[in-house]
Amino acid sequence: MNNRSFIIISIIIGIILQIIPMPSPVDLYRPDWLLLILIYWSMALPNRVSVGVAAFTGLVIDLLYGTSLGVHSFALSIPVYLVAANYQRLRNHSMLQQIMTILMLCVLYHLIVYWLQYWITGIEFSWLFLWPAVSSVLFWPWLFWLLRKFRRDLRVT
Template sequence: MRKAGRIGFVYLSVFIALLLTVMPMPQLVKLARPDWALLVLMYWTMALPQRVSVGTAFFTGFVVDVLVGTVLGVNALAFAVVIFVVAQHHLKMRNFSVVQQSLLLGLLLALYQLLLFWLSHFLTGVYFMPQYLWPVVTGMLVWPWLFWLLRRYRRQLKIQ
């Protein structure tokens, strides 16, 4: 496979994550939907920080803002902040076990949710509800499988 096709897989996985972000679901399940796009960006930032970093995160967050219908820039800023932290510490995070990564990513997902709440509260007057943190729990539970899947394809396609 050519190099462009290999890198295209990275952006294809982000596109699939965006589709999972807007896929219709029952209201009860929708509250606990993992932040697919952010999880995929976290993986690619840890694996390929030279290819996927803050700029990609900002653009993807902006697309999430458009798709979900939130105030423009809220997800973009929150994605950029979280991916900046991941990019700064990607070498350390790579050496952690998948369980340790899951716990650390849970903290980063909580940071993302709290940034979203804070920005939304500042801009629109939304009040905090504990249900906002369900995606943190589901993201931590999904991470080992997502990590395994993306790593498998990265190694199989020799993406560097």
């Protein structure tokens, strides 16, 4: 397996985890798998995974969810841009600092999605939109460790 194929496979797994059907009570807390994976790769290899990949995968998510084209694309691109622009700083943060950064990026992602959906469809705001940010923070250390282990073992550069 070459370097790019593992990155692509991990992003495809993130898309699958993002759209896999779940019961309604559990779906409310679904972590933002795709955003977490894109954040990891843009922090680890910003020359390979950056805003363009985030925009493309956002369009794929828009097509799979049936939402207006560009909503998730734009919402994924902003946090990934912020990570890619500051990747050297974020690499040196402790895990607690990374968790706080991930929380802010996930909240930003959900607020952008809400804002765009509000302007398109007029949906009402609910604090329940932000629960996935909390669950994403809980999964970040494990996902970070797992992807870093595979990246080092497979020598993905």
